[in-house]
Amino acid sequence: MTTAPTGRAAPGPAVHVAGLHKRYGSKQAVDGLDLDVAAGEIFAVLGPNGAGKTTTVEILEGFRSRDRGEVLVLGEDPATAGRRWRARIGVVGQDSRDLSELTVSETVRSTARSYPDPRDPDEVIAAVGLEDKARTRTRALSGGQRRRLDVALGIVGRPELLFLDEPTTGFDPQARRAFWQLLRSLREDGTTILLTTHYLDEAAALADRAAVVRDGRVVALGAPETLGGPEARTPLVSWTEGGQVRTERTAAPTAFVAHLAARLGPHGAPDGEVPGLQVVRPTLEDVYLGLIEAWDETPGRSPAATDHGATDDGATIPEAAGAAAAPIESPTAAGPTLQEQR
Amino acid sequence: MSTPRPTTATQPAAERPPAPPARTEPRLPGVLPLALVRARVELLGFLRERDAVFFILLYPVLMLLIFSTVFGSDGLGLVDDAGREVSFARYFLPGMVATGVMLSSFQSLAISVAVERDDGTLRRLRATPLPPVAYFLGKAGQILVVTLGQVAALLAVAALVYDVPLPDEPGRWWTFAWVLLLGSATGTVCGVAFSSLPRSGRSATAVVTPVVLVLQFISGVFFMLDQLPVWLQRVAEVFPLKWMAQGMRSVFLPDSALVLEPSGSWQHGPAAAILGAWLLVGLVVGVRTFRWRRRDDG
Numbered sequence: 001m002t003t004a005p006t007g008r009a010a011p012g013p014a015v016h017v018a019g020l021h022k023r024y025g026s027k028q029a030v031d032g033l034d035l036d037v038a039a040g041e042i043f044a045v046l047g048p049n050g051a052g053k054t055t056t057v058e059i060l061e062g063f064r065s066r067d068r069g070e071v072l073v074l075g076e077d078p079a080t081a082g083r084r085w086r087a088r089i090g091v092v093g094q095d096s097r098d099l100s101e102l103t104v105s106e107t108v109r110s111t112a113r114s115y116p117d118p119r120d121p122d123e124v125i126a127a128v129g130l131e132d133k134a135r136t137r138t139r140a141l142s143g144g145q146r147r148r149l150d151v152a153l154g155i156v157g158r159p160e161l162l163f164l165d166e167p168t169t170g171f172d173p174q175a176r177r178a179f180w181q182l183l184r185s186l187r188e189d190g191t192t193i194l195l196t197t198h199y200l201d202e203a204a205a206l207a208d209r210a211a212v213v214r215d216g217r218v219v220a221l222g223a224p225e226t227l228g229g230p231e232a233r234t235p236l237v238s239w240t241e242g243g244q245v246r247t248e249r250t251a252a253p254t255a256f257v258a259h260l261a262a263r264l265g266p267h268g269a270p271d272g273e274v275p276g277l278q279v280v281r282p283t284l285e286d287v288y289l290g291l292i293e294a295w296d297e298t299p300g301r302s303p304a305a306t307d308h309g310a311t312d313d314g315a316t317i318p319e320a321a322g323a324a325a326a327p328i329e330s331p332t333a334a335g336p337t338l339q340e341q342r
Numbered sequence: 343m344s345t346p347r348p349t350t351a352t353q354p355a356a357e358r359p360p361a362p363p364a365r366t367e368p369r370l371p372g373v374l375p376l377a378l379v380r381a382r383v384e385l386l387g388f389l390r391e392r393d394a395v396f397f398i399l400l401y402p403v404l405m406l407l408i409f410s411t412v413f414g415s416d417g418l419g420l421v422d423d424a425g426r427e428v429s430f431a432r433y434f435l436p437g438m439v440a441t442g443v444m445l446s447s448f449q450s451l452a453i454s455v456a457v458e459r460d461d462g463t464l465r466r467l468r469a470t471p472l473p474p475v476a477y478f479l480g481k482a483g484q485i486l487v488v489t490l491g492q493v494a495a496l497l498a499v500a501a502l503v504y505d506v507p508l509p510d511e512p513g514r515w516w517t518f519a520w521v522l523l524l525g526s527a528t529g530t531v532c533g534v535a536f537s538s539l540p541r542s543g544r545s546a547t548a549v550v551t552p553v554v555l556v557l558q559f560i561s562g563v564f565f566m567l568d569q570l571p572v573w574l575q576r577v578a579e580v581f582p583l584k585w586m587a588q589g590m591r592s593v594f595l596p597d598s599a600l601v602l603e604p605s606g607s608w609q610h611g612p613a614a615a616i617l618g619a620w621l622l623v624g625l626v627v628g629v630r631t632f633r634w635r636r637r638d639d640g
């Protein structure tokens with residue numbers, strides 16, 4: 001097999017990560033993370049702030065160096081991959097603040113020029129719902145419109161693999177639904193999507209598979225509807241009896257409720273109804289919170305990462321972090337050597 | 343070797359493995375077309391930022407107006423070859439041209455690259471297949487256009503308002519061209535190199551402006567060099583602005599004005615050497631220190 005990029009028909013996973021480590025000063029941001037994203041799927045990375053999601057994604061995008069571990073993105077090592085590789089990925093980062101006097105249309109068009117086989121800029125602008133704003137300067141866009149422009153810039157190059165870092169933060173519910181629809185249509189076009197999100201309903205609605213990351217490693221992996229195993233999803237029946245709310249976890253809620261109705265029928269529920277009856281299936285969010293809680297109570301978990309929450313996924317790791325960064329190679333020989341330095 | 347190759351039409355297809363499907367992967371766009379795209383983007387962005395256009399484009403013109411008004415029209419007591427009195431406006435014009443070149447190359451780039459690093463513009467560009475060289479060539483293209491506009495405005499004001507005679511010898515315009523281009527290129531690479539110094543986009547202006555101001559005061563832009571103490575003249579000789587201003591004086595002033603030069607010569611050789619040295623130093627430092635992301639960004 002050649003090492004040259006093989007184009008859209010690239011075999012194997014879109015992303016392969018094994019034993020990834022990254023340390024900032026005294027904080028082990030990524031601690032032996034393993035991940036495989038299949039070509040064509042929407043893969044969600046879930047986890048609390050400081051879990052190492054953004055650091056991991058930025059290593060995959062080629063923005064950050066890694067301490068050790070194996071990383072292949074579209075068959076290449078992001079730390080050394082060149083222009084042709086960048087033409088095959090799309091990046092929608094977190095927190096974009098660059099505002100310009102250029103219009104939406106000018107911005108998308110000029111970005112498209114860098115790619116060998118871009119999408120039609122007008123179609124992309126329409127796909128993210130910014131047709132009405134095509135002639136508006138980007139400085140004048142609202143937060144949600146900015147985010148949609150970010151997405152437009154991320155997909156205009158017709159990427160095989162799209163990275164989305166918390167893409168719908170600040171969207172209103174309607175815009176989120178429209179955005180999900182856009183992602184589904186991208187998947188239908190064969191785009192692989194790696195998404196980090198805080199919204200569990202987003203992962204449940206979109207993702208083919210999801211990984212829960214905690215303390216820099218994957219603590220659960222699977223389709224959103226199977227994450228955490230069957231026990232985590234056992235329905236919860238609650239009702240009122242003797243003036244008190246009572247609950248029961250059961251895998252057979254129908255039988256349980258029938259039994260309950262029969263037991264309470266004569267005296268507790270004269271009309272045949274069980275008072276305060278609820279049958280709740282845990283949402284992905286309940287499962288997720290349970291997973292995080294269970295991991296935090298695991299004896300022997302890495303103490304290095306207990307300061308989570310102090311930083312937002314390492315995106316704002318202070319000064320000390322700069323020292324840990326290493327050079328990123330320039331893709332063009334004549335270009336400047338890019339060096340991270342203090 | 344001499345056997346003529348059979349034409350493909352007669353070549354039995356079975357002898358070769360079936361031709362792979364034509365390589366459909368389109369070529370990456372070239373560096374030069376992308377540099378033009380970037381230059382257009384930079385220029386549009388610059389021209390639409392009206393306050394920046396005003397100050398960068400018109401600052402040297404304003405300074406020329408102020409200094410010429412303050413010192414009046416009585417002149418320096420020198421006459422040129424045509425017997426014309428050398429006015430203060432004529433004396434200050436070269437310094438303003440030099441300072442304008444420094445502002446639109448060094449100052450504007452040092453600030454804009456620092457801001458673009460801070461606000462994520464560079465990071466976003468880094469995620470695309472845009473070659474870094476195209477980004478920098480785009481910046482250089484924008485600077486060249488802005489500098490030419492600025493210098494044209496200065497010369498027009500000097501000629502129309504203050505009746506400053508413009509040179510009529512091709513040799514002087516040649517000096518003008520190389521000092522302008524070399525000075526602009528030096529300012530560009532030094533600006534990129536300097537942009538790594540400010541810790542954030544917000545502090546960029548505060549870090550860059552004093553450097554520019556001090557250089558203007560010690561490099562013979564606002565004062566004649568021989569009014570400065572000798573040690574300060576020595577300090578100014580280390581930096582490019584002094585040599586740009588002196589080179590420009592050799593374009594617009596008659597040789598009789600050499601009596602005002604401490605060295606008694608226009609020193610074209612040393613000027614080219616020192617500007618060239620800064621160009622190289624700026625290039626090496628810029629290439630070694632350039633960052634796509636903020637300093638605190640891991």
